[in-house]
Amino acid sequence: MAVYTDVSAEQLAEFLSGYSLGELLSYKGIAEGVENSNYLVHTTSGYVLLTLFEKRVKASDLPFFIGLMEHLATRGLNCPLPVKNRSGEALGTLAGRPAVVVTFLEGMSMRRPTAAHCEALGEALAQLHNAGEGFSITRVNALSMPGWRPLYDMAGHERANTLRAGLGDTVAFELDHLEKEWPRNLPAGVIHADLFPDNVFFLGDKLSGLIDFYFACNDMLAYDVAICLNAWCFETDASFNVTKGRALLQGYQSVRPLSAAEQEALPILARGAALRFLLTRLVDWLNVPPGALVRPHDPLEYFRKLRHHQRATTARDYGLGA
Numbered sequence: 001m002a003v004y005t006d007v008s009a010e011q012l013a014e015f016l017s018g019y020s021l022g023e024l025l026s027y028k029g030i031a032e033g034v035e036n037s038n039y040l041v042h043t044t045s046g047y048v049l050l051t052l053f054e055k056r057v058k059a060s061d062l063p064f065f066i067g068l069m070e071h072l073a074t075r076g077l078n079c080p081l082p083v084k085n086r087s088g089e090a091l092g093t094l095a096g097r098p099a100v101v102v103t104f105l106e107g108m109s110m111r112r113p114t115a116a117h118c119e120a121l122g123e124a125l126a127q128l129h130n131a132g133e134g135f136s137i138t139r140v141n142a143l144s145m146p147g148w149r150p151l152y153d154m155a156g157h158e159r160a161n162t163l164r165a166g167l168g169d170t171v172a173f174e175l176d177h178l179e180k181e182w183p184r185n186l187p188a189g190v191i192h193a194d195l196f197p198d199n200v201f202f203l204g205d206k207l208s209g210l211i212d213f214y215f216a217c218n219d220m221l222a223y224d225v226a227i228c229l230n231a232w233c234f235e236t237d238a239s240f241n242v243t244k245g246r247a248l249l250q251g252y253q254s255v256r257p258l259s260a261a262e263q264e265a266l267p268i269l270a271r272g273a274a275l276r277f278l279l280t281r282l283v284d285w286l287n288v289p290p291g292a293l294v295r296p297h298d299p300l301e302y303f304r305k306l307r308h309h310q311r312a313t314t315a316r317d318y319g320l321g322a
């Protein structure tokens with residue numbers, strides 16, 4: 001459970017008195033997520049989601065996240081809408097943390113997505129990329145290639161090797177390789193950057209909404225596709241399911257076709273995306289804050305994915321044109 005900051009009923013009731021949301025009935029910490037503290041809040045006017053922003057979120061980025069959800073929602077994307085308080089502000093402070101209340105989305109995330117779910121996800125990702133056009137605020141991706149070496153330094157070579165023999169050496173090799181080969185000049189725009197299955201809701205088989213925009217930023221659009229190939233198309237035995245990859249890419253291209261350069265870059269982008277999640281997971285695994293209710297994600301899952309990408313050569317290996 002990700003609850004780093006405890007909120008008492010008195011604190012919450014006081015905070016909510018600034019909103020037109022009625023009286024607090026109940027609230028509970030949410031048993032998913034690793035980044036921020038999330039509470040499901042029930043008031044006399046219904047359910048809302050309360051997020052307290054933690055360690056990796058910079059206060060100066062909050063206007064980007066809040067503005068982006070508003071921008072995407074007005075362009076027809078089903079995502080949470082920030083709720084404004086009586087002074088017209090979406091951003092508040094609770095228990096010493098920046099806090100927002102957002103609308104509650106109905107639906108369930110898929111633990112074991114099928115190829116049909118992957119296709120729907122691909123389509124929604126491309127819609128998000130199109131809907132992000134014209135958003136006036138920008139945010140550099142702090143977790144893109146230039147951010148990886150500092151993350152690795154934070155984890156530490158020797159400590160990485162304690163998790164798995166040779167892990168540190170693989171990461172060091174990969175960093176050198178990706179720093180040389182990382183693509184530049186691909187089409188860029190607003191990306192979600194963390195569109196994992198837990199951040200996508202379905203009602204029945206129909207995709208019903210996207211959540212968790214707190215890694216969103218400006219970067220290469222195809223990098224977002226590569227993040228999703230990693231998160232959606234591997235089986236639990238670390239094999240890549242090319243049928244799911246094909247479905248995801250077909251769904252995406254039915255809305256926004258990838259350019260030849262983007263297609264060619266897919267293998268290296270997928271490799272970089274695997275390293276990015278391996279590194280953040282490694283840092284989190286080695287640094288669980290004392291007393292935090294959180295289950296860190298397994299870094300070795302992404303180590304295995306990275307090994308797969310090291311063997312891939314063309315976009316066909318991911319289902320493109322296959």
Ligand SMILES: Nc1ncnc2c1ncn2[C@@H]1O[C@H](COP(=O)(O)OP(=O)(O)O)[C@@H](O)[C@H]1O
Nearest residue numbers: 030032033034035036049080103104105211212
């Ligand atoms: N707007 C929302 N509507 C419904 N459930 C939500 C909403 N936002 C978050 N959740 C629930 O809270 C969980 C954690 O939220 P998430 O934003 O992924 O947290 P974190 O940023 O800490 O990873 C999600 O998996 C989902 O179950």
Ligand SMILES: N[C@@H](CCOP(=O)(O)O)C(=O)O
Nearest residue numbers: 033034035194196212277297
């Ligand atoms: N998706 C990332 C971690 C971020 O967690 P989320 O719950 O906000 O998606 C990972 O799996 O490493």
